[in-house]
Amino acid sequence: MTDHQRPPLRLGIAGLGTVGGGVIAIVQQHGALLAARAGRRIEITAISARNRNRDRGVDLSSYAWEDDPVALARRDDVDLVIEVMGGEDGPAKAAVETALAGGKHVVTANKAMMAMHGQAMAEAAEAAHVALRYEAGVAGGIPVVKVLGEGLAANVITRVMGVMNGTCNYILTEMQKTGADYADVLADAQRLGYAEADPSFDVGGIDAAHKLALLASLAFGTRIDFAGVVIEGIDRITLADIRHAADMGFRIKLLGVAQMTDAGLEQRMQPCLVPAGSPLGQLDGVTNAVAIEGDHVGTIFLQGPGAGAGPTASAIMADVVDIARGLTGPSMGLPAAQLADAARAGDVSAAAFYLRLSLKDQPGVLAKVAAALGEEGVSVHQMRQYDHDGEAAPLLIVTHRATRSAIDGALGRIGAMEDSLAAPVALRIEEI
Ligand SMILES: NC(=O)c1ccc[n+]([C@@H]2O[C@H](COP(=O)([O-])OP(=O)(O)OC[C@H]3O[C@@H](n4cnc5c(N)ncnc54)[C@H](OP(=O)(O)O)[C@@H]3O)[C@@H](O)[C@H]2O)c1
DSSP: OOGGGSOOEEEEEEOOSHHHHHHHHHHHHSHHHHHHHHTSOEEEEEEEOSOTTOOOSSOOTTSEEESSHHHHHHOTTOSEEEEOSOOSSHHHHHHHHHHHHTTOEEEEOOHHHHHHHHHHHHHHHHHTTOOEEOGGGTTTTSOHHHIIIIITTTSOEEEEEEEOOHHHHHHHHHHHHHOOOHHHHHHHHHHHTSSOSSOHHHHTTHHHHHHHHHHHHHHHTBOOOGGGOEEOOSTTOOHHHHHHHHHTTEEEEEEEEEEEETTEEEEEEEEEEEETTSTTTTOOTTEEEEEEEETTTEEEEEEEEOSSHHHHHHHHHHHHHHHHHTOOOOTTSSOGGGOBOOOBOOSOSOBEEEEEEEEEOOTTHHHHHHHHHHHTTOOEEEEEEOOOBTTEEEEEEEESSBOHHHHHHHHHHHHHSTTEEEEEEEEEEOOO
């Protein structure tokens, strides 16, 4: 069959919000380009959302409407369901499961659903000989799933790192640039539409951890293990931390790191210090970035828009074009049944740490702190004392390489001292 004789790929779109609207715009604007690149026409046949009467700024009159996304996933005139409703369970999961069971391909932007149910869904897709793709769910417009799964397929991946939540990066960058504190910048981000009314998934690190769990599975050939990600949000980062880090030549980023260690798979999503001059240190605003280290290729650095209608829909339609071309390989780079069940390493690899302590300014306190660190085998590289803040004297320490458990042991001892006025803070200094 020649290309123009191949039947069109018929799309059903569940969700007509920011991302769904972006997908429709691309299909309507680039129909001829998509057909040429895919070798067949790509057309929308049916759509679903909650509110049929909402004006969505695009002409939807030629598409069949379904109130229920599961009914959309059952339609005979839909070959591929684009799930862009969101939510890890509920209608998104029901529609995807229905589509896969019915032998339809699925493309989704829903990292929360994929992080929780991706393993079972990948198995269902393979059993039905259809594709389940989620490029848009990991770092939005950056084609990182493709790079890991295809471009770097000849490498053993040694580490994947990323700044993958635009809201957090915006907040940390603005604090650094303007000197405003966390609460004020978060309120600004909400006004500008960069942060949700309930920002807890973003600032708590959960959204970025969903993405890291998917990247780790792809990179290391392991089952998706969201529960194995060590997660800390940015809500404890103060302006003082940002300034002190800058004084020492660092920036604070919500950084995800996945690597295979002797103890198993280490997956961490935490605020970390990175060198100010490094590509990750230079990453400003809502931009995302992912660094991938492979044994033969070295380090690949990808940077771009991590969210928004255009970038996210761009990634969705790239998956759709692949499927239209007949590329329907396994979701996680390996057949789902072959993915390894890696041990959880937790927060295991050694690093230098930045410590912020708030102590009473009295003779002998520094000696007690040094003793607490020494008893856990933690040695000090740099120590700085800042001006008094009321009764408290902020003390900043950069340690030599130590394990997180040694740091936690030392902080437990310091926090229990009567001279300690606030819970100590420890941030890892990531080597990049
Ligand atoms: N926005 C981004 O930049 C971005 C980036 C990467 C990934 N994502 C992911 O993409 C997905 C969609 O995000 P979004 O920003 O486009 O969300 P959104 O603007 O809130 O749109 C959600 C859409 O889903 C529809 N919907 C919700 N529940 C439904 C139900 N029970 N039945 C039928 N339709 C339902 C809504 O219908 P109504 O319009 O009628 O209310 C709306 O059209 C999420 O998984 C998100 O994490 C988003």
